[in-house]
Each structure stands twice: as C-alpha cells, then as structure tokens.
Amino acid sequence: MARELLKGNEAIAEAAIRAGLQAYFGYPITPQTELLEWMSKRMPELGRAFVQAESELAAINMVYGAACTGARVMTSSSSPGISLMMEGISYIIGTEVPAVLVDVMRGGPGLGNIAPAQSDYNQIVHGGGHGDYHLIVLAPASVQEAVDLTVLAFDLAEKYRTVAVVLLDGSLGQMMEPAELPPMRPVKTTFPEWAATGMMGKREKRNILTSIYLNPPDEEQTNLRLLRRWQEVEASEIRFKEYFMDDARYVVVGFGSAGRVALSAVRAARAEGIPVGLLRPVTLSPFPYEHIRKLAQRVEGFLVVEMNAGQMLEDVRLAVAGQKPVEFYGRLGGVMPFPDEILSEIQRIASGGLTLEGHPRERWLQRMNGKN
Amino acid sequence: MARELLKGNEAIAEAAIRAGLQAYFGYPITPQTELLEWMSKRMPELGRAFVQAESELAAINMVYGAACTGARVMTSSSSPGISLMMEGISYIIGTEVPAVLVDVMRGGPGLGNIAPAQSDYNQIVHGGGHGDYHLIVLAPASVQEAVDLTVLAFDLAEKYRTVAVVLLDGSLGQMMEPAELPPMRPVKTTFPEWAATGMMGKREKRNILTSIYLNPPDEEQTNLRLLRRWQEVEASEIRFKEYFMDDARYVVVGFGSAGRVALSAVRAARAEGIPVGLLRPVTLSPFPYEHIRKLAQRVEGFLVVEMNAGQMLEDVRLAVAGQKPVEFYGRLGGVMPFPDEILSEIQRIASGGLTLEGHPRERWLQRMNGKN
Amino acid sequence: MQTEIIIAGFGGQGVLFAGQLLSYAAMDAGKEVTWIPSYGPEMRGGTANCTVVISDEEIGSPLVRHPQAVIAMNLPSLDKYEPLVKSGGVLIVNASMVNRQPTRTDIHWVMVPGNEIAEELGDRRMTNMVMLGALLANLPILPLEALIQTLEAHLPARHHRLLPLNVEALKRGAEYLAVKA
Amino acid sequence: MQTEIIIAGFGGQGVLFAGQLLSYAAMDAGKEVTWIPSYGPEMRGGTANCTVVISDEEIGSPLVRHPQAVIAMNLPSLDKYEPLVKSGGVLIVNASMVNRQPTRTDIHWVMVPGNEIAEELGDRRMTNMVMLGALLANLPILPLEALIQTLEAHLPARHHRLLPLNVEALKRGAEYLAVKA
Amino acid sequence: MPVQGRIVVSDLYCKGCELCVAACPQHVLQLSPDRLTAKGYHPAELAGPGCTGCGICAVVCPEAAITVYRQKMPTRKAAEA
Amino acid sequence: MPVQGRIVVSDLYCKGCELCVAACPQHVLQLSPDRLTAKGYHPAELAGPGCTGCGICAVVCPEAAITVYRQKMPTRKAAEA
Amino acid sequence: MVMEQILPEEIVYQRPESLVEVSTHYCPGCTHGVAHRLIAEVIDEMGIRDRMIGVASVGCSVFAYNYFDFDWVQAPHGRAPAMATGIKRVLPDRFVVTYQGDGDMASIGMAEVVHAAARGENITVFFINNANYGMTGGQMAPTTLPGQRTTSSPGGRDVETAGYPIRAAELLATLEGASYVVRRSLHDPKNIRLAKKAIRTALEVQAQGMGFSMVELLSICPTNWGMTPVDSLHWLEEHMVPYYPLGDYKVAPMVAQIRI
Amino acid sequence: MVMEQILPEEIVYQRPESLVEVSTHYCPGCTHGVAHRLIAEVIDEMGIRDRMIGVASVGCSVFAYNYFDFDWVQAPHGRAPAMATGIKRVLPDRFVVTYQGDGDMASIGMAEVVHAAARGENITVFFINNANYGMTGGQMAPTTLPGQRTTSSPGGRDVETAGYPIRAAELLATLEGASYVVRRSLHDPKNIRLAKKAIRTALEVQAQGMGFSMVELLSICPTNWGMTPVDSLHWLEEHMVPYYPLGDYKVAPMVAQIRI
Numbered sequence A, B: 001m002a003r004e005l006l007k008g009n010e011a012i013a014e015a016a017i018r019a020g021l022q023a024y025f026g027y028p029i030t031p032q033t034e035l036l037e038w039m040s041k042r043m044p045e046l047g048r049a050f051v052q053a054e055s056e057l058a059a060i061n062m063v064y065g066a067a068c069t070g071a072r073v074m075t076s077s078s079s080p081g082i083s084l085m086m087e088g089i090s091y092i093i094g095t096e097v098p099a100v101l102v103d104v105m106r107g108g109p110g111l112g113n114i115a116p117a118q119s120d121y122n123q124i125v126h127g128g129g130h131g132d133y134h135l136i137v138l139a140p141a142s143v144q145e146a147v148d149l150t151v152l153a154f155d156l157a158e159k160y161r162t163v164a165v166v167l168l169d170g171s172l173g174q175m176m177e178p179a180e181l182p183p184m185r186p187v188k189t190t191f192p193e194w195a196a197t198g199m200m201g202k203r204e205k206r207n208i209l210t211s212i213y214l215n216p217p218d219e220e221q222t223n224l225r226l227l228r229r230w231q232e233v234e235a236s237e238i239r240f241k242e243y244f245m246d247d248a249r250y251v252v253v254g255f256g257s258a259g260r261v262a263l264s265a266v267r268a269a270r271a272e273g274i275p276v277g278l279l280r281p282v283t284l285s286p287f288p289y290e291h292i293r294k295l296a297q298r299v300e301g302f303l304v305v306e307m308n309a310g311q312m313l314e315d316v317r318l319a320v321a322g323q324k325p326v327e328f329y330g331r332l333g334g335v336m337p338f339p340d341e342i343l344s345e346i347q348r349i350a351s352g353g354l355t356l357e358g359h360p361r362e363r364w365l366q367r368m369n370g371k372n
Numbered sequence C, D: 001m002q003t004e005i006i007i008a009g010f011g012g013q014g015v016l017f018a019g020q021l022l023s024y025a026a027m028d029a030g031k032e033v034t035w036i037p038s039y040g041p042e043m044r045g046g047t048a049n050c051t052v053v054i055s056d057e058e059i060g061s062p063l064v065r066h067p068q069a070v071i072a073m074n075l076p077s078l079d080k081y082e083p084l085v086k087s088g089g090v091l092i093v094n095a096s097m098v099n100r101q102p103t104r105t106d107i108h109w110v111m112v113p114g115n116e117i118a119e120e121l122g123d124r125r126m127t128n129m130v131m132l133g134a135l136l137a138n139l140p141i142l143p144l145e146a147l148i149q150t151l152e153a154h155l156p157a158r159h160h161r162l163l164p165l166n167v168e169a170l171k172r173g174a175e176y177l178a179v180k181a
Numbered sequence E, F: 001m002p003v004q005g006r007i008v009v010s011d012l013y014c015k016g017c018e019l020c021v022a023a024c025p026q027h028v029l030q031l032s033p034d035r036l037t038a039k040g041y042h043p044a045e046l047a048g049p050g051c052t053g054c055g056i057c058a059v060v061c062p063e064a065a066i067t068v069y070r071q072k073m074p075t076r077k078a079a080e081a
Numbered sequence G, H: 001m002v003m004e005q006i007l008p009e010e011i012v013y014q015r016p017e018s019l020v021e022v023s024t025h026y027c028p029g030c031t032h033g034v035a036h037r038l039i040a041e042v043i044d045e046m047g048i049r050d051r052m053i054g055v056a057s058v059g060c061s062v063f064a065y066n067y068f069d070f071d072w073v074q075a076p077h078g079r080a081p082a083m084a085t086g087i088k089r090v091l092p093d094r095f096v097v098t099y100q101g102d103g104d105m106a107s108i109g110m111a112e113v114v115h116a117a118a119r120g121e122n123i124t125v126f127f128i129n130n131a132n133y134g135m136t137g138g139q140m141a142p143t144t145l146p147g148q149r150t151t152s153s154p155g156g157r158d159v160e161t162a163g164y165p166i167r168a169a170e171l172l173a174t175l176e177g178a179s180y181v182v183r184r185s186l187h188d189p190k191n192i193r194l195a196k197k198a199i200r201t202a203l204e205v206q207a208q209g210m211g212f213s214m215v216e217l218l219s220i221c222p223t224n225w226g227m228t229p230v231d232s233l234h235w236l237e238e239h240m241v242p243y244y245p246l247g248d249y250k251v252a253p254m255v256a257q258i259r260i
C-alpha cells in the first residue's frame, strides 16, 4: 500500500477498522474527536456498529458488553473522559475480556486544556482503577507507529484477554504524517469459546462472564492467574526503540512525542559531539525495566524527558535502582518542549551536571522556577 | 474523654462530625456503608447536610460543590465507587479546594468482593485521575488512628487546599476497638476568602473557582504552583510509626491492617531472637522515601507486606534504590495474611533469603504457586 | 499477654453480640481489645463469627489462625474451628446443636447444652450468654463480675429489663461446668 | 537535511490547507514530513497556524522554535513570527494585510500582496496559494511543478474545476517575486 | 366432585417462606412442622386432601419449588398456569 | 409623529451578527459597511432616521451591545423592555 | 421431575427449564425469585433460551447468572443497559435482557437506562422495584416511599431533604425511543400472571425488533423491610401500588398489535 | 454609559449590571449571549447579584463565569446539578444556578439532573438546547433532530441506530420533586421576552424555596449549523419548535401563585 498523509486520530480510526474492528463506542472530546467522527462515517458505511454513547462511562461499558461477545471493540477519549472509565476498565480486566482503548492525552488536572500532555501516564500505566491489575500500554511517536500499534493493540488484547491502550498526546492526534495503512482484514465471523454469545445450539454449558469472586481465596487465585499471565506479557511483549545508543555515555529516555522531540535534541547534541543516545519505550506497560537496568551498567547517566511532572521518571528510577544518576526534564499542562530545551539539559549533564543525591524532580523544579 | 468501643466506619463518621463536618455526600457500598448510615442519622440531628447521592460520581461532585464554599465536606466509598470519583478528584485538586475522602478498600479488580484489601494503593497514591497531581493519603491501622487521622485529614486538606484521603481496608472499617473520640469542634461560621459563597456585600470582586487554563503556559504555572505546595507537604507532613527499630537488621514495611498483622509477626520473630523491626507508614503520600533511604544504609534488608500484589513495594524499592535487598509478601483479593505467614517470611529472610537480583514480586509469585 | 477468642455459629445466635460484650468488658478492664466480625451478604442466613483479641499491649493482627479459645455454637463451627484451636487452648461447644464431641486431646474442651439451659431460663436468645459464661469459667481472662458490670453499663436502657436474665444466663453457663466438673 | 516552515494567519485564510498541500507534495517527493496545526476552540474566529517539517530522515520534533521559513498572512503573525525565523531563513509576508515591513536584516524577507494578486485572479481564497508559490520561489525545497502535480493528485474531484486557478495562483505568487527581483 | 390434584415441593428449593400457604385458595398447604431441609427451612407440604391442582401455589412460589399435578380431564384442556 | 429614539452600539461587544438588523421593525439598522471593530467585525449602526426606541434590537442582541434611548414622554411611562 | 405414580395425571406446572437446578441465595419469600421464574417461563415458552444473553446488575440479583441456564455477563452498578447495548450491537439477533434493581437502574444507572431507551435500543430491561437497596442492607433507594424507614433514612424518608421517589416507568415513557414500558406487581397470583404477560410482550417486542422495552415489577424485600414475606406482600399492595400505579405507560402503536 | 446629549431622553435599555464589561468568546449571533443577557437582567431586577453562585458546565458556555459579575464555580461535564446541590446544601439562602448545554445536561449529565429534580433540590437549571455539541465542533447531541447532519451523524441522524431526541423538559416534568419546568425559545423578540419571564419565575421559585426549577431555552449554533445567525433563527423556528413544543411542562400549584 502507498503512503498517505494522515492525521493521527483518523489514522488510528482507520487502522482499527482495517484490523477488523466490529464495534466502536465513544463520546466526543478534544483532542480526540476526529477519531470518533471518522468512526461515525466509516463504521455505518461498512455495516459495522458505531454508537455515540451518552458518556465515557456508558462508552466503556458498551465496550465491556461488546467485548464479552469476543468481538473486536474499542473506544477512545482524552484525559477527563478516561478518568470516567476507570471502573469499567477494572471490570473488563477482572472479567478477562479483550478491548482496546485510545487515550489522546491533554493538559490537566481537572478540565485543564486541550493541548498535548502526557500526564495520564500513571493513571493508565499504574492502575487508575481499583484492584490489582495490569494492562498493555503502547505509546506511538508517529502517525505510522500509531497505525501499527493500533493493529498490534487488538492482537495483544485478544492474545492476553486484557485491555490494550494506545496512549498518545494531543499533538500526535492532530498531526499529519505520511503513513501506510494495513490492508483491510476481514471481520471475524466466529466468536471465541469463552464468549457470551448465546449458546446457539453450539454449547452445552452456558458462559458466564463476571468479575465477582465473593470468596476471597477464589479472588486471590484469579488475581494470581492474571499475574502469571502478566508475566508472559512481560516476557514477550516489551518493545522500545533506540537511537545512537552504540557508543552512548548518556541516555535520554522519553516516550511518544516527548521522545521524538528528544530525538531532535539528541541529534543536535551528537552534532556537538556529545555521546548521547535515545531510548524510546514503545510499550510503557510492560516497561523495559530490565533493559534500562542493564544500560545503567554501561552508561554514565540518564535524562528522562516527559510532558508531565515526572511520571515515567519513577519507572526509570526503579530500573536504574541507584546505579547511575537520573535527571529529569518536563513541561506541564499542555506545553510541548522544544528540542533546544532538551539539548541544553543534555549539555548540562554532559558537562558534569549529574548527581546521585536527592530527587531529580526537586532539581528540575528548582530549574523551572526561572521559566515562563 | 473516655474510651468507647467503636466500629471503624462509625468511628470515622463520628470523628468527622466532631471535626466540624458541615456536609456529607455518599452512596452505599460494602464494607463502608455503616459510615454513610451513621451520617444519615447524625448529620440531620445536628442540622447539618446529609445527602445520599444517586451515585459516587454525583457524591464526589456534590463534595466538589460544597468544597467550593470552603465548608468542611467529605464523602466515603469503597474501591469500585472510588474509581467513579477519579474525574472529580482531579477537578477538586485542579481547583485547589479542600475535601476529605474515605476509601474503605475491598477485593478487586472489577466487582471483586467485599473482603478487606489494599489494592487501591496505586489508584489513590499515584493518581487514578488524569493530570499531574498529588493528594494526601493517611493510612490508619487501628480505630483510634482512624479517628485521629480523620480529624487530621480535614486540617491538612484545608491547610494545603487539596484532597486528603483516609485509606483503610474493609477489616478496619468493620472492626471494633476502644478509642477516644475528639471533643466536638464548633462548626465553622465563616468562609475562606477564596470561596464561592456569593459576594454578600463583603467582596468587590467575584470569586471564580475553576480548573481550566486554556493557555498551556498558565496551566503549566498552575501545575508548578501545585508542585511547590506539594514540596511543603513533603517537608512537613510525613508520618510513620516504628516498632523494634533500634537494633533492627531487617525491616518489615507495611501499612494499615497489613502493618498491624506484621507487628504480630515481628513480635513473634523477636521472641525467636530475630533482630527485625517494623516500619508502618502512616502517610502513604507524602511517602517516607527519605527515611527509608537512610534506613537502607544501616539495615540488611526489607520485607514489604501488603494486601495487594506489591504496590507500595515499588515506593519502598524507589526509596531503597538498590542499596539493600527488598522482599515482598502479599495476599490478594480480600485475603488477609495471618501473622505466621509473615513470620515465616521473616525467618526465611533472616536465614539468608535475601538477594539484590531480580524483582521481589517475581520471587513472591513463585512462592505463591504452591499456596491455596 | 494476649488471648484470642473466636465465637462462631449461625447468624441469629448472637455470636457477634457475645463477642462485643466480651470486648466491652475487656475495655472496661483497661485492656486492649479488638473485635472483628465476618461480614458481608453471605452472612444473611449463613454462618457468622467474630474474633476477639484481648491484650495488655497494642494489638497486632486482629485475626488469628490458631485462637486460644473458641465457642462453637453449632456443628459447622465445631467442624471448622476444632482443628484450629491453639494447642492447650479451650473449646466450648454448644452441645445442643452438635451431634459429636471434639476429638482433640491437646486442648481443653467442654460440652455445654447452651440452648437447653437458655430454654430453662425461658428465653432461647440467652444461649450466647450461657456459652460466654461457660467460656469465662474455663478461660480466666476476665472475672464474670466484670462482664456483668459491663452489661449493666452498656446494655441500652430499653433492654434493661433483660439484664437479670442475661446475668442469670452468664452465671448458669459458668456454673454448669462447675457442677459438671 | 531538514526544513521547517510555519504558515500563520487568521482562521479562514487557508493556512492549514496550504501547509497540507506542501506536506502532500513533500510526501509525494519521497520525503519525510510532519504537519501540525494549532488546534482547539481558540481557533474559532481567531488565529490559525501550522508547522510543516520536511526532512530526508525520520523527523524528531514536529514543532520548532526557530523555523527556516515563515509565511505570515497577517499582522499578528508577522509580529509573532518575525523574531523567530532562523537566522538566514525566509519570511514571506502578505503585504495586503500588514502595515509594516519586517525589520530583521539577518533573514531574507519578501512582501507579497497576496490578497491583491488573488483578487486579480478573481478569487480571494487563492491568497494562500499565491503565498505558497512565493515561498517556493524563495525556498528551494520542492519544485513548483511538484506542488502542482500534488494538487492534481489530491484535490478532491468535486474541486477539480478550481485546479487551474490554484495552479495559476501558485505561479503568480512565484512570479511576483521574479518580477519584483 | 372437584378436580383433584396434588403438589410436590422440592426440598432443594423450598425456603419455607409461606407464600404458597397464604395463597392456596383451598387452604390445604402448611409448612411442615417437623421436617427441615438441608438449608434448615421447614418446607411447604400438603396438609391434607382438597388440592385441586389449580397451580396458584406455583404461581406465587419464588423458588419454583413446586410441581403441580392434576387429574387428567380428557374432555377439557387445563388452562395453563 | 411617532416617538423618537436612537441606539448606541458598543464596538467592544458588537460582533456584526445582524440579528438586530433583521429584527428592527423600522428597518433602520445596518452593519456599518466600512467601520471595523477591534475584533474585526462590521458593527451595527443606525442607517438613518426612524428609530422609535422600541428596544427590539436590544432584546435580540446576544452581546448586550446596544443601549437604547427614547424621547421622554412625560405623560405615559414607557413599557420596560 | 419423574412422575411418581402411574395415574391419569398431568403436570400442570413444573420448574421451567431455563432455570438452573440450584437453590438461590435469595432470602425466603423474596420476589426476585418470582421474577426469575416468570422470565424463565416466558423464555421456555418462546423457545429462545439458546439465543438469550442476560446482563446481571449489582444488587441482590448480582448472581442471577447462577440461576438462568443461558449466557450471562455481569455489569458494573447501573451500567447494565450500556453493556446490553454493546452486546446487542454486535449480535443483533440475540435476545439481550438486563435485570436491574431500583438502586441500580433508577439511581446510579439513570443515565444509561434513559439513553438506552432514547436510542430505542432493542433490548429488554427487567426492573425490580423493591423500594430499597437490598444487597447492601436496606438503604434508601430512589423508589423508597415518603416516610419509609430505611437504614439510611432512619427517621423515614424526608421529602424535604431526600426528595421524592422516582417513577421510572412514567419517566421512561416520555422517550420516543421506548416502545413498551409498563409497570406490574408481584404481590398476588393475578398480578403475577399479568406480570408474566408483560414479560412475554416485552420479549416479543425485542423479537420483532421494535426497540426498547422495560417491565417494572413491584417487588418485596422482607429481610430489609423487617416483615414476613406474607406481610410484605400486603405492604406492597397497600403502600407501593398506590404510589406506583400499575399499568401500561408506553405501548407504541406497532407493539399494540402484538398478540400473544 | 454617559448620556451624550442633554435631551429629554431616557435610557430604555442598557447592558445589565450583572454582566461583566468584556466581550464574550461566543460566535457572532450565538444565542448563548441572549440567554446570558436575560439571566443578567433578571438578576439585576431581583437585586440578587450578591447572593448568586453560578455553576458553569462544560460546553461553549464553560467560560460563563467570565461574563457574569458574581461568584462562579465550574463543573465537570454533566455534573453541574451535583455541584449545585453541594453548594446549596451548605448555603441554602444563596441562589444557585447551573448553566448547561444539551450535551452536558441531556447526555452525560442525565442522571445528575434527574436526581437533582427528584430531590426537589432548590436550584435553577438553565438548559441551552442548540441541538448539537457546540464546543467540540458540532457533533450529534441527544437533542439533534432526526435527519439532522452533524459531524458525528454525517449522513443525518439515523433514528434506527442513534435513536430519538430527548425532550428534557417533558422528561423532568415527570418528577414529583420538580416544581417548575418549562421550555422557551430565543428565536424572536416575543419568545425572548417569554423566556425572560420564565427565568424570572424560576428564580422566584428558588427564592421562595419551592424546589427544583428548569428553563429549557431553544438556541442556535450558527457556526456548527453552517448558517448565518438570521437563518439559524429561522431554522430553529421551523425545525426545532415543532419538535420541542414551547410551553410549561410542570408548574407546581404553589408556583402557579407566583406573580411577577
């Protein structure tokens, strides 16, 4: 297929459709709305289900219902809307049915604004819903990657019977880039064994999909089963991209848009002869802890760059485990960093600005006192 | 005041009332319901506001509204209900108005069960709502502490204009213990400067309470202001309790009920001559990172005990930063550990079962394979 | 010094109240105490139990795997808790509701026909008090008098007419064993 | 090699479309390209701009502080972006909508009476094409021909009757400078 | 002579709620005074003759515990419950 | 002779939406063909004589941009808008 | 069910096939059981068990899935109509029903049921109105009567502060998308029979793709009302029926044509 | 406002004091502005500006607080009635009003408005029905008319899949707790005057502690409808008014006595 110039939101929508999406349920919210609008046009055209739900709460529960049939389903929203989905996400994972969720993040907290941000990281990656659970989080940094990861999200969600989230910020949702869409996969015509589809003369036993285990030991066993399945995910599904890492003595770590802004900065630093590389986690969950731990053995320090106040930072620090200094640079509330800001952080680090003392967030906050 | 035998849920309710609670909004959910029921009786008796909301979503937004007047307000719920409050919590924090929330945790994910659990730790402590924010989390381990921390929660919420959460598990909500209630404080009759109370001829300028900052740099400044306020909280409000720590070579870390079960185990271990102490964080946020970091310099290893799959564990690991081994023991889905289980973990550690390799959760999961 | 007691039976047999009374008495005696029930919808028409821990110092775990003492108000409770009583501990069985005796030899167990004694007193709801009396006669954590005072102090006024009967039931439970022994 | 272009003006001046056309052309020429708009409700009746980055390799930041080239369709855009153009860069100003000339001396700037030329062509909506033509004449990232082909390829069929006019506008924009120079 | 019927109450389901007893137009049902189900309820039973097989007990039984039998009347078809 | 009035349109508020123009029963309003507000709108204005000060323009104006004046009629009190 | 005697007997009533052969967790006398039985009977009669997908809600009926012998899912509190929508849109030829209490549907789930009705979603909602929250121990529901004592309205529902009960059938009937909205009661054999007819009609509405149907069933909660089951039925009749008039609140013209 | 001429002139209309002297962000001709003005006029007339607390919702009117000169809070999407409840319960003698769009109130916020009404919460809801989601760019709202094209019903609202519009006034009128529920329109001077009267009545209802009041105002969204403001008013009159009949849907007996 040829490359087309596609807007992130629309590219994700079309990629999902081509991945065999059977039903979409969503609610408008900037900067995600084009995704819903695309669906409102294309899904009925293709004879597939589209419902503009009355709210994000309803949308996630429509997804939950449809997911219980084993169909390929998704919803999408942005930060405040995602907060409303937390109960539903916890139920979906507790029921072990597959679903895909797209979060096009914007500035918060509260109503905030509609500018690009990455401040839902913790909410998505570390469980904004109640109970112990993990879900798969894919963080594209380009429209092409958004397309590819959307398709992957469906496959992973089904493989592990869990929720897969495509997590991006508003700028990527609004951006146009050339990308190649996948070929149209046929829509599934069969439903999995476990699904609630009506017995239809095909099964003797009814299927029950639920997340209650009133007896605590049963719930514990369920939790343990989910954890073991998560171990499989961790073993097989960690993905990341590296740039200029061969001889890197410093590593910038950033995901999504922050990662690609960092790429510009790393290139500029390389042009100045600074031996810095970039690690861009593609799966935020499972997170490349082990890879970073090993990296920490050979490099001199890390710079984590995010469009939030240092959320993934803590995961990097967990992985580095005190072996090497970690620094942080973040922009907040819908502000996107420019490459030159990151470049000067890299320069600072390369010229001795590394320490194992204190918390990188504190130092960053200190440096931010001057800004704006 | 004399000690009375009080049920956790009811003790919290009455403590809140005596702390000058002006309005309560909530929705029934086990194992928290007695709290709401107590309020339904006492608040009208005292001529204060009680509303059984139509949902947790409505409850948190009633709290939000009432908090905007500067009144002392609270809601309470349990895990799935708390998930529904995530958007509201993010707004309240973004608007910088004070409110108190009680989460009496139960087994999850999904509908789960009503047995005691601690699996909302991440949701509450690390931001289950969208956007960057911090809130204060207090974790009582006894009815008396529940009483005291409830009162404290109001004071801290007001002092820092944020949300303070009293986080406990169902067993503590249902448990009766002797406790002394605080004296009845008079209800506030004045409202703070910033509150939306109507101008009432007292102000020239209207007060607007909002969480939108459409211009990203404004939102960034707001975020930074909140972060700086959070630094003050971190500097002044960290609380924890220690037992047998003077000569401890191993440290068990556990909060709430898990912490007190661990106390029994630590005592038993001490009786066997094992030099183990207990650290029970009382504030989970701000978390005693620095204290644990320093402890790590003098002890040989840590055992984190939780009624979840290792959520606070990661905070302990962040604090320890690879200095010393950390082990984990957790029970899930509403199962409470017995002291003997923790004792045998302590014994295992004291007899050389410590390593810096791998992740403690993996090892624990391995050990759990045999259980039940 | 710490003592753990589990009181178990059907819902409606007053096991939660018996535990609360014990807890009140312990508190009044200046001890630390925790009372923790099984809870939830499964209670409805099902089994109920509570654990009481009495101690001189801050209490750790409110639940114990191996209690010092158990009152088993019915057969399922006997079946469930007999194996769990701490070696050397006490097991008080409501003989009226079970069809077997305990089999353990490393614990002190007694059979008390709780329902019958209560019915003799004219009120079957007193079974829990009878059993509690029997417990205290076998486990010297608190004097019977303390319990009676507590009952006087904490029984809601509207139930005060039941006080003498409760006291009598406690005493009869305690005596039954004295008599038997 | 990477080139960054910002096109800025009022909403309704077609700045987003001009950027998209440039992006399409870059893509058709086998380049990497990103197009990113300002977005949101503030657009309504307000200002609009987009940033286009064209490169031979994977593009990092889609936003740049100091673009290589700017088309300023109105005065606020001139005020905002003149200081930001990279030293040595290009600034194309819609002379019809501003009342001043740029003051920087370290950049190459040109004044193009976009609206007037478009009106001469009979359609004021062609202003964006005129300006784009002028840009390409000053910034040799893509031949004008490539843009025209792209226009032919991507303009929706229902707008095809507008094609000649668009082409003409592009050319006039490019020529204006040639003439002027 | 009225139609004759009988009912069978399943001990697995019956919870002794007495709704059938109260509803029976012939007043021929009772809770068994001595029998206990495995769950500890006194189940409903026919107290004596007179059941017409009208099925009203079954209509009100929340546990679907009752099977109703009626003497066959070859001439007219029994109305469905 | 009909009552005489006049209106003043505030350039700060007016967005040239034309609702007042369409609503004016005397057809004496227009959008200023040449004047532009700071926000870039052609504001409404009286196009000529004939305004009765009826206030209908103000009733429809979404921006509360119009102040309406009317010749004083000492004898009867003007109805409120 | 084996016939025990060889007599000229016929079975005039037996437990429906669509009910699983297990004892329920409901309290003795609870009319959740009656509602279950009626639904099962109708499903048996229509022969649609194989095409049924139930959506259980949160409330005493949370375990409904243990009692009906067909596929079930379990919804978050109040969200059953949304889940049902999700299922129905993927599998339009299945019968999708929700079974919801008054706390579930009329309190936390109000938005979802209103919008399912407004969309004319081709699902059926069985709404059990027992004037309180049963499962959590008898708190006030949106349907609790004025003055009614519950564990969260200990002085009796005070309409000044707690407002007035919601009549869900009347409310949903205002929606054009709703095709069949009725209220029935389970307090005596006659009304139980009428309830069953309504359940049948509702499922026929769904069978014929006519859109949203809802059957409200007045029900008892002897445990939390603190009455015997028999007294509860009387209380229902005396207090609830006057407040919640039985009847048909919306019968779309095409529905009126259904003959069952 | 300075009188420019010394003439026997009087001001018969001027900008209300309760409006702040700033230009709004609304599109030219948007009747959100008319609704604002009417509310401000009534507040001026009643002299209650000092006791007002507004609850802004999420939609084009999110910044309402910038335009009214009294205290405001800003609610999450759909939750304004819950916030208003919280405020009113703490400060029962203040005037608490919400200002909500149709997406906000009739879609995501359905449960909150229904329950505020059911509780008879002594607040006033101003409900701006413009048949689409303005702020997010003109998607379908629950009030979008059958066949109406929006950015999320590009082929026109298909009632088969998207269901039927919700008539919020009719729906809320079924609730006993609601005291005053009416629908008005802003499409011409006469209707604007009637709308103002309704706003006045609603606030009087609140002043007298009579409970929940809601004024639905049919409104235009020229930007997303893709029409001029003048054409939009005609479209409203021709298409919306027939679907959303103007009138009083609930006037509690005591409210009927209010004379303004």
Ligand SMILES: Cc1ncc(C[n+]2csc(CCOP(=O)(O)OP(=O)(O)O)c2C)c(N)n1
Residues within 6 Å of the ligand: B027, B028, B029, B030, B056, B080, B081, B084, G058, G059, G060, G061, G077, G100, G101, G102, G103, G104, G105, G128, G130, G132, G133, G134, G135, G136, G141, G221
């Ligand atoms: C989000 C959420 N809130 C609250 C609960 C607790 N809860 C369980 S059942 C129930 C009420 C059920 O009442 P109703 O719907 O009337 O059904 P009934 O039990 O009376 O049949 C509540 C509030 C929950 N599980 N989830």
Ligand SMILES: Cc1ncc(C[n+]2csc(CCOP(=O)(O)OP(=O)(O)O)c2C)c(N)n1
Residues within 6 Å of the ligand: A027, A028, A029, A030, A056, A080, A081, A084, H058, H059, H060, H061, H077, H100, H101, H102, H103, H104, H105, H128, H130, H132, H133, H134, H135, H136, H141, H221
């Ligand atoms: C939880 C949540 N969901 C979605 C949005 C996005 N959103 C903002 S305004 C709006 C719709 C507003 O429409 P309406 O209420 O009709 O008001 P109007 O703009 O038409 O005046 C939506 C969906 C949001 N801010 N929060």
Ligand code: SF4
Residues within 6 Å of the ligand: E009, E013, E014, E015, E016, E017, E018, E019, E020, E021, E043, E044, E057, E060, E061, E062, E063, E064, E065, E066, G029
């Ligand atoms: S109605 Fe059913 S459950 Fe109740 S007593 Fe009769 S047979 Fe038993």
Ligand code: SF4
Residues within 6 Å of the ligand: F009, F013, F014, F015, F016, F017, F018, F019, F020, F021, F043, F044, F057, F060, F061, F062, F063, F064, F065, F066, H029
């Ligand atoms: S109605 Fe108001 S805003 Fe519109 S043109 Fe007239 S004065 Fe201007």
Ligand code: SF4
Residues within 6 Å of the ligand: G025, G026, G027, G029, G030, G031, G032, G060, G130, G134, G135, G220, G221, G222, G223, G224
């Ligand atoms: S609590 Fe009430 S509703 Fe629930 S099963 Fe018992 S009687 Fe039925």
Ligand code: SF4
Residues within 6 Å of the ligand: H025, H026, H027, H029, H030, H031, H032, H060, H130, H134, H135, H220, H221, H222, H223, H224
């Ligand atoms: S988008 Fe529509 S509703 Fe919003 S301000 Fe513009 S015209 Fe008004």
